[in-house]
Amino acid sequence: MTRADATFGSSFPYAPHFTDVPGYRMHYVDEGPRGAAVVLCLHGEPTWGYLFRHLIPVLSATHRVVVxxxxxxxKSDTPPDRSYWLQDxxxxxxxxxxxxxxxDITLVMHDFGGPVGMGLxxxxxxxxxxxISTNGPTPFGQADLVERVTANAGVSPWFQWIAKAxxxxxxxxxxxxxxxNILSTLKLNGFENHTLITDTWLDAYGSPFASTxxxxxxxxxxxxxxxxxHRFETPDAAADRAIRSRPAIxxxxxxxxxxxxxxxxPLFTQIFPSAPVQRLAGVGHYCLEDAPDKVGRLITDFIQQT
Incomplete structure (x- = not known):
């Protein structure tokens, strides 16, 4: 587990907060005015809140940013007696x-943060x-979800490795x-901005996994x-109608x-057929690492416009 006070060369200078509500010690960042609308940032595999380090200061002047x-x-605990499935x-x-x-939550979801956020x-x-999906799937009871996940697994090096391993x-x-092997794992998934690779950066992403x-x-x-x-959450009819009416990008x-x-x-456009889709050429799976300024501007502009 990463130390609570670790800032990784001041690249993650946010005060740590902890809660035991989920049944373990859960870490979160909580920046910005407490009475403001909330931006809830949800990471995926194998990252953590550090992924959103560039986005937090962009949004926290006007929003409560919770990560x-x-x-x-x-910095959250890894309890040995819990299961780690999507539903958990x-x-x-x-x-x-x-x-x-x-x-008044704006969801910003990456990787498996997408299914977790859509479950919420x-x-x-x-x-x-x-x-807001940032290379984060948005499963929401679609009939073709399993078909799409299966088709993707057939062309994804990461999912091919998972099945073989x-x-x-x-x-x-x-x-x-x-x-x-954190760097090889990130690269396998689609990390393109090699200029970021420093000892500090590698420590930030590798330190949570210091032991088996x-x-x-x-x-x-x-x-x-x-x-x-994993069990994907299926909304009832009222929840489905409500979320389909929300602004999305x-x-x-x-x-x-x-x-x-x-x-x-297509999972996204099935729910939000009129929503904008921004496809970033040359940007990999970790779009918040590969193009943080571009992604930050798109998110900020979208929130302001809606």
Missing amino acids: PDHMGFG HIDNLERFVLSLDLN AARHPDRIQRV EADGSLEPVLGQLGF AECLGAIGWAKGFATGA AIWGEADRTLHAEHFL
Whole structure:
């Protein structure tokens, strides 16, 4: 687990906050005026709130920016007696949001933060004001969800590796050493901005996975896909109608080798047929790393316009 006071050369200078509401010690950033509308940033695999370090100061002058680390990631605990499936992360986020009574939420979702955020939206549509996907899938009860996930897995090096590694028994040993192979994992998923790679940057992304025991979150997310253990949330009719009426935007790095636009952007447009879609050429899966200024401007402009 990353130290609570770690700032990584002042690149992540945000005060740490913690809560035990989800049943473990969960870390989150909470910047900006407390009475303002909320921007809730949800990371994915194998990142943490550090992914949003450039976006937080852009939005916190006018919004309350809340950035939790999922169980087993970042500065949050990695309890040994918990499961790490999608439904567990949705449960944790729900408890967190209700405990802080967050409302007027703009969701900013990356990677598996997408399914987690959409799970929250399905359960509490009244709390959601906007939906922003940044290379984050938006499953919301679509009939072709499994078909699209399966088709994507056939062309994604990451998902191909997950299936092979689970079959030959190497998934847990390899991801159990994620602190050492973090760069190769990020690169496999589609990380393009090599100018960012420094010892400090590698420490920021590798430090949460310093031991096998601290890699359960990363292992769980991959293993859940390999074994079919993840359960996507399905909204009821009222929640479906409510979320479809919200302003939304998709921002997608086209060099994403893990979540291919052709398979996942249709999930977004099925829910939000009139919403803008910004496809970023030459930008990879980690669009908030590859093009933070561009993504920040798109998010800021969208919030102002809506």
